[in-house]
Amino acid sequence: MNVKTRKITGQVILVLVAFYLDGLMKWAFLNNMNTGEIMIVPQLMLMVLVMLSMRISTRRQLILYGVVFGLIYDSYYFGLIGLYTVLLPLAMVGVDHFKFLFVKANMGYEISIYFLALTFIQSGIYVLERLLQQTSVNIMDFITFTLGPTLLWNIIVFFILYIPLANLSDWLVKYRRDSK
Template sequence: MKRFSEILKLIAPFLLLLLGFCLDGVVKYNLDFLNDKSNNGLPQFMLMMLIIFAFKFTMSKEIVIYAAIFGLFYDIFYMNIFGIYVVLLPLFVALIYILKDILADNFIIEVSLYLLSLIGIHVIVYLLGLIFKTVSLSFADFITYTIAPTVIFNLVTFIILLLPISWVTDKIIEFRRGY
C-alpha cells in the first residue's frame, strides 16, 4: 500500500492534467456554441491546470516537463503539427514561474497571467499558421471569432474552477509532504 501511495504522489498532477487534456476535446466537440459558424471558441482546461500548478508548486521542473509532455499530446491529438505546443506550453509555464515571483500572488494576477498565456499561445499559433499557410482567417476575424469566444469561455470557467482546482492542488501538495 505504501508503494501505491508513493506512486500516486508522483502521478497525481499528471492525472489532473490528463483530465484537463481530455476535457479540452470533449467540451469543444459537445458544446454547440463553441462550434457554430460564427464562433470557434477553444476550451483550455489543461492550460488552466498548468497555470494553477505553476502558482501552487514551487519552481518545479516536474511541471515544466508535464507541460512539454502534454504539449506533445496536444500537438498530436489536436493540432496535427508537431512542435508548437511542445515548445509553447513549457515556455509559458516557465514564464509564469518567473512572473509569479515578481508579481503579487493573488486572484487578479493569476487570472491575468492565465488570460495573457491563453491569448499569447493562440496568437503565436495563429501567426505560425499564417507563416506556414495553414490559416486563411484574417486577423480581425481571428480576434472576433476565435480569441473573443475563447477568452470569454475560459475566463468564466477559470473563475468557476479556480477554487476547486486550487483546493485539489493544495491536497496533492499536502499529500506529497506527508501531512
C-alpha cells in the same frame, strides 16, 4: 511509493483528466456554439497547468510538463506536432517568472496569469499557423472571432472551477511541508 511520487502521479492524472475534459467540452457544448465564424477553444488543460505552475517550485518539472503535455495535445488535437510542444513550455516558463512577483497566489493573480498565458498560446498558434500557411484568417478576424470568444469562455470556466482546482492543486503540490 513515497509521498512525492504519489503527488506527482496525482498531478499528471489531474492534467490528463483536464486534457480529456477539453475534448469533452468541445464535443458536448461548443460544437453547437462554433457555428459560422465564431470559434471557441476550451483550454482547461492550460488552466490546470497554470494553477499547478503557480505552486510548483522546480522549473525543470514545469518544462517537462509543458513538453510532454504539449506533445500529447498536438498529437491528439492538431496532428501537426510542434505548436503546443513549443508554446506550452514557453508559457510555463513565463508563468514561473510571473509567480515570483506575487506575495501569495490568489484568484486575481491567477486569473491574470491564466489570461496572459491563454492569450500567448492562442496568439502563438495563430502566428505559427500563418507562418506554416495553415490558415488564411487575417489578424482582425482572429481577434474578433477566435481570441475574444475563447478568452471569454475560458475566463467564465475559470471562475466556476477556481475553488475546487485551487484546493486540489494546493493538495497535490504540498508534499514537502506536510503530507496532508
